[in-house]
Amino acid sequence: MSIEWVESGGGPLIAIPESVLGRWFGVFGGTTDVEDYDRACAIDDYVGVIDVGGKSALVLADQPAVTTFLPEARMFVRAVAGDAEDDEFIALVPSVVAEARWESGPEIVVQEPLVVFDSAGQFARLEEDEFIRVDISPGRYRVRAAEEEWGDAAEMILVQLEPSRSCSLDSGEVLAGGDHGQMEEDD
Template structure:
């Protein structure tokens, strides 16, 4: 199985509930706040109490592996061949670092934070993350199957 990789123009990715896309103002204000996140992931509050997840640190190409509710960020690898299988094999033994909590009304949309949420699907590529409404903790780990291959992985852990 091949993953679909998205890249940004050099800034962070933002992950916003589909119901709150119109609230993301891109370079008109929210982009600067997203760029201030220095951690691997961070949460920003949007108007009306909605929350957005920022994939901070480096602007790495990112893909979604839906059956495990994870985002995979490409650090380095020789090729894309077998990446999904490498990630799947690394998840059971991964040492996860607990991350911030995020509330969502349901489906999330990941896209380049420089764009307005209203530009998703027209001016910028995106990927949807099918999650139920609720509260999630976003944990992070590294998956390094060998010295030539490294990925950063973020998982959504549903909180009850």
Template sequence: MPYTWVGSAGGPLLIAPESELGHWGGASDMDGPVETWGDYGRACSVEGYIGLVTIGSQLALVLGDEPARTTYLPAERTFLRWAAADSEEELVAAARQALQEHITWDQDEDLVWEIREPVMLFDSAWPGAEIELDNQLRIALGPGRYRVRATNIKNPSNWMILVQLQPTVGKHLNDTTPTEVA
């Protein structure tokens, strides 16, 4: 089964609430330091594979570190980021196999994200109101809080980054409040 892959021109991808897309300005003047690049600069400031930024009245999830093409595996609630592979079929199979085995998730790549509505995956350089029609993916997740964790996996034929969403119940993990990258 072919998947919809979202690519980047070189920066991070964004997963934003649909109702807040008009609040994302994308890249503005990129001549100065990254902090002056508008919303895209905020996404670029995320260190590591995942982070949160404010968009309107909600938070969006940033997929950082690598500008890797990304798709979503709904049964596994996992974003699959293609770093290196010979084929889509091999990469998806390798990701599913890895998720069935014991994965060591990166300790520094763990946060809680609240979702109220369907979200859109797209290149963070684009304004939310103008995202590329052929380079986006709508994901209908149930409202709630999700633990988001990430890791990279390398084997002889496939290299991928996995970002998994796990529904949480009750309080935030570790009694912490999710924060955004400034």
């Protein structure tokens, strides 16, 4: 199985629903008085949720780590240290997950595939190798995150979407509250 990776030039990555890709302008402007990239940079945790065109977008913040998505675990894996291109790096993920100290994050409603890329960019200006497409089953998810080291072999940030036990979907719902999805330590 070939794993696709995406990275940023130094800022956060953003996962935007396909239908609103044209509503994200990165450093090239925004739909409010604030540049879109600045909105993404305002997330000061591992992950947050912001509104893009009336839909929830996931901001993968904290560090500009090379990132992939493992669909079977609904998990973004962000390589902080270690060789992400090495098969052994991904092979470590189950062990790291088992030992992870998770922090609870925001909820997000997913209704369509997400496209992940450098939040400084505008999708129309990206090359094919500068984004990844992520298929997640439609639903409401609770996001959790952990940053873990695994000896000298790897350091990674894990961001997982867990199905939420909350109410059913409201088709126009955006869960990008004023707290921008601040993380809370799980007990």
